[in-house]
Amino acid sequence: MGDKINNMGGQQKPAGIHINNNGQQEQTYDAIVVGSGISGGWAAKELCEKGLKTLLLERGRNVEHIKDYPTSMMRPWDFADRMEISQKYKAENPIQSIVANEGSKHFFVNDQQHPYIQQNPFYWIRGYQVGGRSLTWGRQTYRLSDLDFEANLKDGYGEDWPIRYQDISSWYDYVEKFVGISGRAEGIPHLPDGIFLPPMEMNCIETHFSEKIKAHFKERFVIHGRVANLSKGWGGRGPCQYRNLCDRGCPFGGYFSSNSATIPFAAATGNLTLRPHAIVSQIILDEQSGKARGVRIIDELTKESREFFARIIFLNASTIATTSILLQSVSKRFTNGLGNSSGQIGLNLMDHHSGAGASGEYDGYENQYYSGRRPTGIYIPRFRNINDQSRHPNFIRGYGYQAGGQRTDWMGIMNADNTFGESYKNELTKPGPWTMWMGAWGECLPNPANTVTLDPERKDSWGLPLININFSYGENERVMRQDAKESAAEMLEVAGFRKIQTFDYDFTGGTTVHEMGTARMGLNPKTSVLNKFNQMHDVKNVFITDGSCMPSGGCQNPSLTYMALTARACDYAVGELKKNNL
Amino acid sequence: MNRKNAILSIFCLTGGVVATYSGWEWYVLYKTPDFRYLDENKDLIADLSEIIIPRTNTPGAKDAKVQETIIALIKNTGDRKTQNNFIEGLKSVESYSLSIFKNPFILLSTPQQNEVLMHFFKKSKNFSGNLGKAKNKILGKSFFEILKYYCTVAFCTSEPGATGALSYDYIPGKYNGCMQVSADQRSWATK
Numbered sequence: 001m002g003d004k005i006n007n008m009g010g011q012q013k014p015a016g017i018h019i020n021n022n023g024q025q026e027q028t029y030d031a032i033v034v035g036s037g038i039s040g041g042w043a044a045k046e047l048c049e050k051g052l053k054t055l056l057l058e059r060g061r062n063v064e065h066i067k068d069y070p071t072s073m074m075r076p077w078d079f080a081d082r083m084e085i086s087q088k089y090k091a092e093n094p095i096q097s098i099v100a101n102e103g104s105k106h107f108f109v110n111d112q113q114h115p116y117i118q119q120n121p122f123y124w125i126r127g128y129q130v131g132g133r134s135l136t137w138g139r140q141t142y143r144l145s146d147l148d149f150e151a152n153l154k155d156g157y158g159e160d161w162p163i164r165y166q167d168i169s170s171w172y173d174y175v176e177k178f179v180g181i182s183g184r185a186e187g188i189p190h191l192p193d194g195i196f197l198p199p200m201e202m203n204c205i206e207t208h209f210s211e212k213i214k215a216h217f218k219e220r221f222v223i224h225g226r227v228a229n230l231s232k233g234w235g236g237r238g239p240c241q242y243r244n245l246c247d248r249g250c251p252f253g254g255y256f257s258s259n260s261a262t263i264p265f266a267a268a269t270g271n272l273t274l275r276p277h278a279i280v281s282q283i284i285l286d287e288q289s290g291k292a293r294g295v296r297i298i299d300e301l302t303k304e305s306r307e308f309f310a311r312i313i314f315l316n317a318s319t320i321a322t323t324s325i326l327l328q329s330v331s332k333r334f335t336n337g338l339g340n341s342s343g344q345i346g347l348n349l350m351d352h353h354s355g356a357g358a359s360g361e362y363d364g365y366e367n368q369y370y371s372g373r374r375p376t377g378i379y380i381p382r383f384r385n386i387n388d389q390s391r392h393p394n395f396i397r398g399y400g401y402q403a404g405g406q407r408t409d410w411m412g413i414m415n416a417d418n419t420f421g422e423s424y425k426n427e428l429t430k431p432g433p434w435t436m437w438m439g440a441w442g443e444c445l446p447n448p449a450n451t452v453t454l455d456p457e458r459k460d461s462w463g464l465p466l467i468n469i470n471f472s473y474g475e476n477e478r479v480m481r482q483d484a485k486e487s488a489a490e491m492l493e494v495a496g497f498r499k500i501q502t503f504d505y506d507f508t509g510g511t512t513v514h515e516m517g518t519a520r521m522g523l524n525p526k527t528s529v530l531n532k533f534n535q536m537h538d539v540k541n542v543f544i545t546d547g548s549c550m551p552s553g554g555c556q557n558p559s560l561t562y563m564a565l566t567a568r569a570c571d572y573a574v575g576e577l578k579k580n581n582l
Numbered sequence: 583m584n585r586k587n588a589i590l591s592i593f594c595l596t597g598g599v600v601a602t603y604s605g606w607e608w609y610v611l612y613k614t615p616d617f618r619y620l621d622e623n624k625d626l627i628a629d630l631s632e633i634i635i636p637r638t639n640t641p642g643a644k645d646a647k648v649q650e651t652i653i654a655l656i657k658n659t660g661d662r663k664t665q666n667n668f669i670e671g672l673k674s675v676e677s678y679s680l681s682i683f684k685n686p687f688i689l690l691s692t693p694q695q696n697e698v699l700m701h702f703f704k705k706s707k708n709f710s711g712n713l714g715k716a717k718n719k720i721l722g723k724s725f726f727e728i729l730k731y732y733c734t735v736a737f738c739t740s741e742p743g744a745t746g747a748l749s750y751d752y753i754p755g756k757y758n759g760c761m762q763v764s765a766d767q768r769s770w771a772t773k
Contacts, residue, residue: 075752076739076772082651083739086658203759242754244773369767372757409769410748414734419703420634421696428734429640429747431769 018273029055032295032310034280034325037132039546039562040316041258046570048271055273055308059300060128062276063135065259069249071103079103095123104247107135117455119470123510124320130276131259132318133513136247139228139255140402141181142556143172147190147386152552155396158348158446159522159551162532165192171564179256180234183226191381198231199224204368205405205434206378212495219390220383225376228256237261244373277301279462283313283329283338283542290333291541298462312541312573312582319515319547323452324467326519339538344529346453348446349471350517350553355505356481357401357439358488360497369407369431377404382555384483395479399442399555401488408432436497440484441512443555445476452518471509481507514558519548534569541582543569611722615665617657623672624649629688630675631733633699641742643733651736663722671725675702702726744771
């Protein structure tokens with residue numbers, strides 16, 4: 001495979017890792033973390049580093065960094081189906097095949113084995129393995145601001161956030177320093193700057209676009225995508241090799257995942273025990289103390305049930321799965337789900353709506369090109385409803401654009417109206433016209449009618465109730481999308497593009513894979529599930545820091561916020577443990 | 583307007599009553615595809631592909647053995663309409679070659695082969711605009727479109743295609759967003 005492989009960075013040796021996979025091992029730990037994805041990996045790292053013996057439970061198989069990335073070094077011609085999805089896979093996996101490809105499909109669940117009920121179409125994209133979806137995530141990392149934290153209070157949708165930007169900003173700093181985020185400080189108040197590695201530069205057409213937009217609009221900025229790919233070596237990982245094959249797992253450790261970053265650091269403390277194939281069916285409540293004693297698991301392979309005990313539990317199974325674990329955890333005290341005295345668990349499911357925007361072609365820069373495959377693009381921060389002047393008459397909240405420029409390649413040229421033979425080949429093998437694509441990522445209002453519940457009868461292969469998802473977008477999102485299309489076209493026109501086409505690909509819930517909101521934080525225990533430290537109001541030693549904690553979603557990609565909230569909650573939980581409050 | 587066009591026009595006007603289409607043609611679209619015919623006509627697929635992407639001073643379709651890949655992709659990734667339209671198309675190429683040039687396609691001269699393919703290219707252009715969209719939705723893509731698509735994918739993702747005709751960088755290691763290139767710059771094989 002060449003020298004580069006042998007010299008690559010990012011080989012965090014999982015030295016101190018204990019694998020708990022037989023019945024004879026210890027059953028009591030200081031802490032249990034449920035789920036090893038982007039937030040669970042952080043919980044495990046923080047708790048282990050603070051000296052807690054931590055059991056990290058993952059329902060799927062183990063995926064070891066580098067070793068278990070079988071497709072990561074394959075060339076296009078090494079794939080039997082040339083990275084297209086086979087009809088057989090598509091038929092068996094109608095949901096996962098929306099995002100999976102031949103190089104990444106082993107990091108997505110099998111839809112047949114993991115059924116769920118959709119009241120309305122909802123794509124539940126899942127990765128049941130150590131690292132979860134942190135292996136395949138989009139890696140765009142943006143901070144929320146007080147525009148987001150105050151949104152619910154100001155317009156009355158959803159529950160007020162119990163925190164403001166000042167409560168979390170130092171925790172954003174903290175996680176960004178570890179993650180390594182390429183980006184640039186811009187001084188935009190509603191998209192706070194972070195701690196950045198050098199940005200991944202814009203290409204010719206993006207720079208052109210950025211300058212034209214800056215000259216024409218007062219409050220629209222075109223900035224470098226902020227991305228958890230390493231523009232320089234960081235913490236023993238990376239740098240990014242500009243292959244843009246991230247969703248296969250990166251043998252160079254070029255982007256942040258639980259597998260490449262947090263889990264190896266957790267393991268290095270000697271405090272981590274990782275148990276794959278452990279499906280958590282229930283959190284066990286001690287009825288006397290009102291605290292959780294531990295968790296009950298079903299072994300994925302043997303289907304045997306077991307229990308593990310700990311003083312604190314972090315639930316990081318991802319929004320919908322966390323919700324189902326809570327709803328499954330019924331007891332005398334909590335007949336409708338653990339910590340559900342508010343009745344809020346399972347309500348207000350959110351996603352971001354994406355896939356509405358515009359594209360266009362540009363005449364010029366014919367002698368300019370780029371080299372390397374940059375794993376990000378450019379970003380246009382929200383410009384609607386950020387102040388009184390930018391108030392939109394027809395919708396509240398807003399959207400940001402993710403965008404990118406490229407020269408048309410063979411994949412575009414083959415669909416053009418051309419013939420065949422030498423002229424076609426010539427066209428195919430030369431860089432075509434510059435194009436720009438821009439798509440909106442928009443906020444979805446919290447709506448209690450969007451729910452996650454358990455089916456009373458139907459069960460999965462492990463005897464657990466099937467999850468029933470009832471989600472649909474509302475009028476605000478619909479109207480916002482229309483504006484996103486028109487504004488994208490307007491901006492392309494201003495920048496001199498032609499052949500501008502608006503698009504609206506898919507307005508189905510789940511498409512953006514940003515499920516949030518079904519165990520929301522809040523100040524009032526009667527109307528929220530978690531307090532301002534992500535601690536359950538009702539069960540003080542259970543913390544939830546995955547997407548389910550979000551009272552609103554903003555329009556920014558949410559993973560960075562989960563990470564910051566997780567680190568903050570771990571700090572608080574360990575402090576409370578030391579004070580004997582838990 | 584040929585018969586298919588006429589029927590499709592009616593589809594568009596009446597909102598598409600499937601039953602008006604002849605049973606035989608539906609059978610052809612949805613029957614179990616004859617993969618043996620596909621395997622037996624590898625040389626035909628190779629010759630057709632070479633007409634689409636010929637060898638010039640860089641490798642062509644045959645150099646990249648696209649016929650092998652096309653057959654695999656049709657079998658694995660094509661839906662049933664695509665599979666049947668492609669197989670029926672190969673048969674039509676044979677019968678058209680025989681009727682015009684009295685020889686099977688693979689025995690024709692290159693100009694003759696070009697002429698045959700031009701016939702199928704023109705046939706694929708019989709539909710445009712909304713009629714074309716309706717046609718693709720109902721009847722699937724035309725033989726020429728399918729051939730061109732799979733031939734191009736197979737070629738551009740092959741080693742000779744990606745590295746010989748296009749430009750491929752296995753591990754770029756760095757990114758340059760804007761650089762001066764010469765007029766004969768080849769386009770990147772992957773993005």
